[in-house]
Amino acid sequence: MAGTGGGCAVLEAMLEGWRGKRVLIVGKPDGLCAFLTAMLEEIGARLMRADAQALCRALTAGRIGAVILPEEMTGRDLPERLAATLTLIQEIREAGVPLLLALSDAAVYPSSAGKMNETAAIGGRTRE
DSSP: OOSSSHHHHHHHHHHHHHTTOEEEEESOSSHHHHHHHHHHHHHTOEEEEEOHHHHHHHHHHTOOSEEEEEOOOOSTTHHHHHHHHHHHHHHHHHTTOSOEEEEOOOOSSOTTOOSEETTOTTOSSEEO
16 A cells, blocks of 8 residues: 555545445434434435334345444443343344444543553553
8 A cells, every 4th residue: 555545545445335335323313323424424325313113124124234333331221221232233133234333432431541550450551
């Protein structure tokens, strides 16, 4: 990719893969979901917003090229939300959807984080 234009060709190929693709976004129409919707519309993807019933109909019809699950996995109801998300992922896979993206915009580290701590329980470079 050295030289001029190589990176642009790769980016264009990636974008081309999304153009015209029927993408189902499951989630609230705010935050990360709103950002992804705007980005994919700009690229030229064919978007569908879905609640549980619309998702079931779309999966049954087999007309989906990708499913995006933007979810914030935090809060007291985390075990229930995680269980529901795992069930949904299983259903999407069984329906044969070729691409599933599960994303979160939850802050992993507090914005007022202190110094780096290499040995934290969650692994990797964390902050105290």
